[in-house]
Amino acid sequence: MIPEQREALDTIVTSIRSGRMTRRTFLERAMAAGLSGSVAVSLLEACGGSSDSSKGNGAATNIVWQSEQDSTMTYQKLTDTFNKSIGQQQGIHVTWNQGPSSTDDMLSKYTNMLRARNSSIDVMSIDIVYPAQFAASQWTRPITDSQWPASERSKYLPGPIQGCTFNGKIWAAPFRTDVGLLYYRTDLISTPPRSWDDLTVAARSTQGKVKYGYVWQGAQYEGLVCNFCEVVYGYGGSILDASDPKKVTVNSPEARAALEKMVSWVGTISPTAVTTYLEDPSRQVWQNGDAAFMRNWPYAYTLGRDPSQSKVAKKFDVHSMPYGGNSITGHSAIGGWNLAINAYSSRFEQSWQFIKYLLQPAAQKQTASEAGLAVTRLSTYDDADVLKKNPLFGKLKPILQAALPRPVSPKYTDVSDAIQRHVYQALKKQVNPAEALKGLEADLKQIVTSA
Known part of the structure; x- marks a missing residue:
């Protein structure tokens, strides 16, 4: 929704609430501003003007939620349910905006809007890597302990909350998450590997039966950052200090062992072309x-699992990411989307009421069941209806509980770029792992300490 559309909606809401506009004119202008007929009628009713009346009673405050892309339309259903229940009770109406397919496009949209101090969007869905960046720019409002107390936060996955925390404050609510998984062939492997060494040995033992032992995402893009983090975390290493985003920790023996392991896979258990692989x-x-x-x-x-498009249907399972060195626990990298409130919006309390609704069991269950998305509320992973519809959820809970975010930094875009470049150079054997980490350390120190 562009600022002009939001301004037009606010104008007609004010007019219908004061009784200065007929319902027909309201509906015409709402649809001209980009709302569908059903959403326009819903907004009219929330403002106190039914489809057969000409006056409003001043009931509703309209807020706009900009989500990431949802092809299942579950987000529209969630919004409709809120508007017909809590929204009507509290005088809040939510207009949902479908998001673009590209996360970069979404970030550009937000950046342009927030630099202009614009409030055309109230609730923003933001990628897990951006809460710190938005917080440092003062683009979002923190969620306070009184709004979301520790007793309530304990009902959610800790990793996504950690990813939304910066300088001791929570800057977004973790709505849904994503996590790296190790897939393995049950017809070739009897027991999933626990360590990276075990995986390497098992992968070698299958070569000759299959073309490749292990495939992953080694191209120079964000997916490589996730893969690198998972191996480093598995060895007990880190990239930035979790409690101090200006402290660089990547040039460690643990990270060196991790990168050496990754480099050793290329051209052996993994195809040389793995350095061009993305997810698909x-x-x-x-x-x-x-x-x-x-x-x-x-x-x-x-x-x-779909036999119409997969030759491995009923021949695989998933497992947590392996560990290495002296560690005993593997850690997946977290993906996902969080709900933040625009710092320039005057509708802070209404926005929080909508976010709070999306965090509750019913909305989280609907998101998991209908959209098939991994949500953040722990109880969802024990829900019989969810497990019946998607058996994977029964395997995800322990993996998600051990998952960790990528480096939390207000300079994340630059941090990610540096990781991609140096790790990729090592994978291509342009530099050795020690040289790659030394260069990465130098670049990260410059990035995190710059103004």
């Missing part, structure tokens, strides 16, 4: 039956 190329190799192991996100689970 990896998945296609896997579904074609050409790999024993794959690292990917949960979306590949349902696709892989």
Whole structure:
């Protein structure tokens, strides 16, 4: 929704609430501003003007939610349910905006809007890597302990909350999450590997039966950051200090062992072309039956179980990410989307009421069941209806509880770029792992300490 559309909606809401506009004119102008007929009628009713009356009673405050893309239209259903229940009771009406397919496009939209101190969007869905950046720019309002107390936060996955925390405050509510998984062929592997060494040995043992032992995302893009984080975390290393985003910790023995392991895979258990792989190329190799192991996100689970498009249907399972060195626990990298409130919006309390609704059991269950998305409320993963519809949810809970965010930094875009460049150089054997980490350390120190 562009500022002009929001301004037009606010104008007609004010007019209908004061009784200065007929319902017909309201509906015509609402649809001209970009609302569908059903949403326009819903907004009219929330303002106290039914479809057969000409006056309003001043009941509703309209807020706008900009989400990421949802092809299932579950977000529209959630919005409609809120408007007909809590919204009517509290005088709040929510207008939902479908998001673009590109996260970069979404970030550009937000950046342009917030730099202009614009309030045309109240509730913003933001990627897990951006809460710190938005907080440092003072673009979002923090969620206080009185609004979301610790007793309530304990009912949610800790990793996503950690990803939304910066300088001791929570800057977004974790709505849904995503997590890296290790996929393995049950017809080739009897027991899933617990360590990266075990995976390497098992992958080698399958070569000759399949083309490749292990496929993952090694191209120079954000997916490589996730893969690198998972191996480093598994070895007990880190990239930035979790309690001090200006302290660089990546040039450590643990990170060096992790990167050496990744480099050793290229051209051995993994194809040389793995340095060009994104998520879907990896998945296609896997579904074609050409790999024993794959690292990917949960979306590949349902696709892989479809015998009409997968040669490995009923021949695979998923497991947590392995560990290495002296560690005993693997950690997946977290993806997902969070709900933040525009700092320039005057509708802060109404926005929080809508976010609070999306965090409750019913909305979280509907999101998991209908959209198939991994949500953040722990109880969802024990819900019989959810498990019946999507058996993967029964496997995800312990993996999600051990998952960790990518480096939390207000300079995340630059941090990610530096990780991609240096790790990719090592994978391509342009530099050795020690040199790559030394260069990455120098670049990160410059990035996190710059004004």
